[in-house]
Amino acid sequence: MTVEFPRQVYENTILRLPELRPETQTIEFRQDPLTGARCRLNRKRVERPKQVSPGSAVDGLARKPDNCPFCPENIGAATPRFPAAICRDGFYEVGECRLFPNLFPLAPFHANITLSRRHFVSIEQFSAAMLEDALETARLFFRDVFRAPRSDTPCGCRNSGGQPGTTGADPVATAWGRGKLYPLVCWNHLPPSGGSIVHPHMQALLDRGPSGYQARLLEASAAYFEKTGSNYWTDLPRVEREKGERFVGENSSVWVLASYAPQGNREFQIIFTDGAGLLDLAGDARKDLVDALLRLLRYYHDSGVDSFNFTTLSAALGERQDFYNLNGKLIARPAVQPLYRNDTGVLERVHYEADVEMAPETIAREARGYFP
Numbered sequence: 339m340t341v342e343f344p345r346q347v348y349e350n351t352i353l354r355l356p357e358l359r360p361e362t363q364t365i366e367f368r369q370d371p372l373t374g375a376r377c378r379l380n381r382k383r384v385e386r387p388k389q390v391s392p393g394s395a396v397d398g399l400a401r402k403p404d405n406c407p408f409c410p411e412n413i414g415a416a417t418p419r420f421p422a423a424i425c426r427d428g429f430y431e432v433g434e435c436r437l438f439p440n441l442f443p444l445a446p447f448h449a450n451i452t453l454s455r456r457h458f459v460s461i462e463q464f465s466a467a468m469l470e471d472a473l474e475t476a477r478l479f480f481r482d483v484f485r486a487p488r489s490d491t492p493c494g495c496r497n498s499g500g501q502p503g504t505t506g507a508d509p510v511a512t513a514w515g516r517g518k519l520y521p522l523v524c525w526n527h528l529p530p531s532g533g534s535i536v537h538p539h540m541q542a543l544l545d546r547g548p549s550g551y552q553a554r555l556l557e558a559s560a561a562y563f564e565k566t567g568s569n570y571w572t573d574l575p576r577v578e579r580e581k582g583e584r585f586v587g588e589n590s591s592v593w594v595l596a597s598y599a600p601q602g603n604r605e606f607q608i609i610f611t612d613g614a615g616l617l618d619l620a621g622d623a624r625k626d627l628v629d630a631l632l633r634l635l636r637y638y639h640d641s642g643v644d645s646f647n648f649t650t651l652s653a654a655l656g657e658r659q660d661f662y663n664l665n666g667k668l669i670a671r672p673a674v675q676p677l678y679r680n681d682t683g684v685l686e687r688v689h690y691e692a693d694v695e696m697a698p699e700t701i702a703r704e705a706r707g708y709f710p
């Protein structure tokens with residue numbers, strides 16, 4: 339099946355002083371081939387004035403505070419433990435990585451994973467061992483929750499349907515009920531990405547339903563399959579490879595593309611060539627994902643990027659779908675600057691429409707040099 343890449347191009351003419359010389363810029367509206375999500379691209383915007391001193395302030399973040407809860411001397415006392423129904427030791431440890439419950443969870447099952455004993459790791463210093471070990475702790479955590487008997491309340495947590503007779507009380511759904519679990523591995527690196535703790539860490543979440551964006555991807559992928567009899571996640575890389583404009587590289591487990599209609603700056607999609615659910619993310623599949631991520635992080639570093647977000651986009655845990663492959667998204671965030679703006683403004687937060695300044699075709703050309 340072929341994949342369509344919808345776009346509309348508009349011109350906007352202004353008169354530049356001092357001679358009132360007309361200058362025309364083009365604004366390209368692109369729509370994601372699967373979801374229809376729009377972005378606006380004006381390549382001239384890389385030239386706009388940035389009222390901030392040049393250079394990154396990342397060195398200021400590298401100083402280790404005494405009270406970092408993720409540093410090895412504090413982590414034992416500062417981080418909570420899992421109930422025995424999930425994990426007998428209360429936490430998971432592989433190499434230097436440790437996975438433990440998030441102290442302020444945003445999901446029925448929500449863990450943090452430290453990537454190193456070092457308090458500060460800059461973007462070019464991440465190693466394959468750090469990322470592979472972190473993904474292994476996430477796999478063990480997902481496996482144990484997935485396997486745990488979920489018909490009762492083994493952790494002793496509240497499992498009521500709301501107190502009868504009370505007014506205005508929302509029913510409390512149990513995290514332990516039967517039904518699907520939707521996994522997320524996400525990574526916010528440094529404050530411009532939304533990360534509140536500088537000590538390098540990822541997060542692993544299990545929700546009872548997909549996130550809004552995951553749901554949109556799953557529904558659109560099922561509809562695409564229904565209409566074409568084909569899997570969008572294998573069609574897209576094939577078509578992109580033929581076009582050659584946004585295909586970045588591949589290995590035996592993943593394809594890497596610059597997104598056609600990105601929702602973030604320097605956005606890449608990493609798509610597994612085969613289902614590869616997060617429960618089987620081991621061996622070569624895990625190595626190959628990490629290899630692709632590290633190449634893209636090297637490209638980011640060489641381009642002056644020091645902060646980023648990564649997230650997996652998965653079907654329900656343990657579920658294999660003909661219409662969906664596990665994939666992930668990596669986006670660059672603004673350089674660490676005390677006074678520079680965040681890159682998420684009103685168009686992104688309220689209109690769900692990204693304003694990007696670098697063409698996907700440009701970043702694909704640049705990043706291709708980092709793949710064999």
Ligand SMILES: [Zn+2]
Nearest residue numbers: 406409457537
């Ligand atoms: Zn620390």
